[in-house]
Amino acid sequence: QVQLVESGGGLVQAGGSLRLSCAASGRTFSSRSVGWFRQAPGKKREFVAAINWTGSSTYYADSVKGRFTISRDNAKNTVYLQMDSLKPEDTAVYYCAARVGPISQQQTRYDTWGQGTQVTVSS
Numbered sequence: 001q002v003q004l005v006e007s008g009g010g011l012v013q014a015g016g017s018l019r020l021s022c023a024a025s026g027r028t029f030s031s032r033s034v035g036w037f038r039q040a041p042g043k044k045r046e047f048v049a050a051i052n053w054t055g056s057s058t059y060y061a062d063s064v065k066g067r068f069t070i071s072r073d074n075a076k077n078t079v080y081l082q083m084d085s086l087k088p089e090d091t092a093v094y095y096c097a098a099r100v101g102p103i104s105q106q107q108t109r110y111d112t113w114g115q116g117t118q119v120t121v122s123s
Contacts, residue, residue, distance in 0.1 A: 002026035002112045004096050009117030012086055016121070020081040022096030022114060030074040033103045035110060036081045038092035038119075045095070049081060050103035059103050064090075086121045093118050 008020040022034060035050035049060045049070040058070050067086075072079040079096060094117050097110035104110070 002029050002098055004112055004114035006096050006114045006117040009119045011120045014088055014121055014123050016086050017084045020094055020117060022079040024077045029077050032098040032100055034079040035097050036094060037107060038094045040092040047105040052103050057103060088121045088123045091121050
């Protein structure tokens, strides 16, 4: 069984950067695709980025393409989300999720979720 813990959230000014981490326990993490999702107040949770188990394939939402970078270090059982040029509209709780199989934008395809980390971008 895989468990996920996000960290790295916080308060940052617009234009700043943050790096989120998704640390996993369990031997099967390296064989799983991982996605980042976010939920802003009053809005539905939405897809942000995903990476396959080898790190050779990534996919981004249009709203973050060119500003966010997803990567992973399977030796450390960790997936990262580097967020640059942050905007106030990036303010949300960010969740990581894992699934067996290829990357997906669909939340329902992920069976393991972390508890989330708050990111707040001030203008």
